[in-house]
Amino acid sequence: MAGDDTEDLPQPFDAKRLEPAKKRKNGDSSGSRDMNRDNRSSAMPSIDELPQPFDAKKLESAKKRQRSTSPSDQPRKLKRPGQRARISNTEAASIRQRQEQRERDAQHAAVTAATLEQRGINDIVRQHYNAVPERGRDWRKTGSRIRGLRVFNNWVKSTLIQKFSPDEDHTPGAHQQGRDMAGAHGHELIVLDIGCGKGGDLGKWQQAPQRVQLYVGLDPADVSIDQAKERYRSMSHRPSGGRGGRGGFRGGRQQHLFDARFFVKDCYGESVGDIDVVRQVGFDPSPMGRSGFDIVSMMFCMHYAFESEEKARMMLQNVSSALKKGGRFIGCIPNSDVIGDRVTKFNERMAAKKSGSAEESGPASDDKEEGEAEETAEWGNELYRVRFPGKTPEDGVFRPPFGWKYSFFLDEAVEEVPEYVVPWEAFRAIAEDYNLEMQYHQSFRDIWEAEKDDYILGPLSERMGVREKGRGPLLVSPEEMEVANFYVAFCFYKV
Numbered sequence: 001m002a003g004d005d006t007e008d009l010p011q012p013f014d015a016k017r018l019e020p021a022k023k024r025k026n027g028d029s030s031g032s033r034d035m036n037r038d039n040r041s042s043a044m045p046s047i048d049e050l051p052q053p054f055d056a057k058k059l060e061s062a063k064k065r066q067r068s069t070s071p072s073d074q075p076r077k078l079k080r081p082g083q084r085a086r087i088s089n090t091e092a093a094s095i096r097q098r099q100e101q102r103e104r105d106a107q108h109a110a111v112t113a114a115t116l117e118q119r120g121i122n123d124i125v126r127q128h129y130n131a132v133p134e135r136g137r138d139w140r141k142t143g144s145r146i147r148g149l150r151v152f153n154n155w156v157k158s159t160l161i162q163k164f165s166p167d168e169d170h171t172p173g174a175h176q177q178g179r180d181m182a183g184a185h186g187h188e189l190i191v192l193d194i195g196c197g198k199g200g201d202l203g204k205w206q207q208a209p210q211r212v213q214l215y216v217g218l219d220p221a222d223v224s225i226d227q228a229k230e231r232y233r234s235m236s237h238r239p240s241g242g243r244g245g246r247g248g249f250r251g252g253r254q255q256h257l258f259d260a261r262f263f264v265k266d267c268y269g270e271s272v273g274d275i276d277v278v279r280q281v282g283f284d285p286s287p288m289g290r291s292g293f294d295i296v297s298m299m300f301c302m303h304y305a306f307e308s309e310e311k312a313r314m315m316l317q318n319v320s321s322a323l324k325k326g327g328r329f330i331g332c333i334p335n336s337d338v339i340g341d342r343v344t345k346f347n348e349r350m351a352a353k354k355s356g357s358a359e360e361s362g363p364a365s366d367d368k369e370e371g372e373a374e375e376t377a378e379w380g381n382e383l384y385r386v387r388f389p390g391k392t393p394e395d396g397v398f399r400p401p402f403g404w405k406y407s408f409f410l411d412e413a414v415e416e417v418p419e420y421v422v423p424w425e426a427f428r429a430i431a432e433d434y435n436l437e438m439q440y441h442q443s444f445r446d447i448w449e450a451e452k453d454d455y456i457l458g459p460l461s462e463r464m465g466v467r468e469k470g471r472g473p474l475l476v477s478p479e480e481m482e483v484a485n486f487y488v489a490f491c492f493y494k495v
Contacts, residue, residue, distance in 0.1 A: 149480035151465045158204050160330045164491045166210040188213035192293040194267045195301030199228030212258040218265040225262050232260045268311040272318045285321045287435045292324035298331035306420040309402045320434035329492040336424045340396030346377040347394045384483045385409040401426035440491035444484045
């Protein structure tokens with residue numbers, strides 16, 4: 001054997017020589033618990049080492065968290081000051097004044113809207129025109145601020161009556177070729193004037209080229225009807241003739257005053273067929289009605305019917321049913337082309353303003369002050385003002401064609417009365433449903449240019465004071481002419 005060292009050889013197992021097992025950290029068997037029970041007391045921690053009760057008074061206040069800094073070394077780019085920061089004190093004062101005016105207008109519009117909901121548009125219009133005082137012809141000639149506009153509008157209405165009341169052949173100019181009934185014996189006109197007001201057109205009908213047999217005036221304002229009756233009575237006590245037209249100054253003799261009847265009537269909300277004299281003349285809804293009025297006139301009032309489709313159709317049903325076959329429907333309404341053009345320009349200006357504001361101060365910027373009313377379409381001059389209370393179509397085309405309300409102000413005449421846009425093409429299309437075919441449609445400015453040199457209407461404009469004698473210059477100011485061109489005249493023919 002190489003050696004006798006027994007310690008290098010494997011030794012037999014001896015359990016007595018084993019060391020006691022160490023305490024397990026994560027668990028303990030029942031055996032180890034028994035073996036270590038005696039040692040547990042010596043291993044217990046002291047009182048100071050045990051967990052202490054929570055004491056909130058010893059807590060330190062939390063440190064304020066510091067905001068993280070931008071990793072970029074470049075300084076943040078400052079925004080350019082907005083437009084409001086660069087305006088002068090004068091401009092700021094002007095802005096405040098406009099804002100205050102808009103707030104007053106908005107408050108007035110809100111009151112008007114609330115009143116409309118309670119009483120309806122007809123009551124508002126009726127109350128307004130009942131309250132307008134009758135100042136007399138002398139004041140209108142000398143004291144009125146808009147006397148030029150008044151005489152010009154009256155000349156336009158006289159032009160319509162002179163051109164379209166006498167013609168059996170409805171084509172304009174037929175009287176010059178002997179195809180009308182002006183002066184013919186045994187044929188006299190029967191006229192229905194819807195919205196006759198205070199009877200301002202009675203004298204014009206007295207001077208119609210064809211003698212008027214019967215005039216029927218209807219209006220929803222009872223005070224206006226009373227004043228129209230008084231005006232008619234005064235006509236019977238003074239010489240007729242007036243300024244004349246194709247039928248004026250007939251040989252210088254006293255003209256026979258036509259018979260006139262007046263009634264308070266809402267012609268847009270109910271049928272006029274229940275009026276005795278209308279029914280006697282002829283009221284036939286069928287397209288083949290042979291009896292009825294020769295003329296239905298609606299001067300400066302038809303736009304109120306476009307509050308709703310129901311009212312517009314009731315109005316046209318009354319017109320068509322009252323007209324005989326071949327009769328004419330004449331009138332004046334606000335010019336929807338002018339309104340649409342103004343609305344389009346306003347919306348384009350607002351779009352450009354918003355775009356410029358966004359480019360200048362960022363998308364989040366808004367120059368409108370807190371609580372500032374939204375700007376709406378509005379225009380006018382020192383004599384008149386048109387203002388829409390809400391949003392308007394961007395392209396100026398009013399769809400649907402009913403209910404587009406705006407407020408209208410005219411110095412000495414109209415005090416912020418609600419009116420409605422009459423989209424011309426829509427009106428023309430609806431009129432065809434009632435056998436009314438358009439024959440004439442002209443703005444007031446175009447009527448002047450076309451008729452100022454007419455051998456009858458030209459001298460008539462001089463006698464009425466529209467222009468100076470001898471075909472002199474127009475006696476209507478540019479501001480008054482702007483108001484006048486807000487309107488168009490029309491004539492329809494019942495086929």
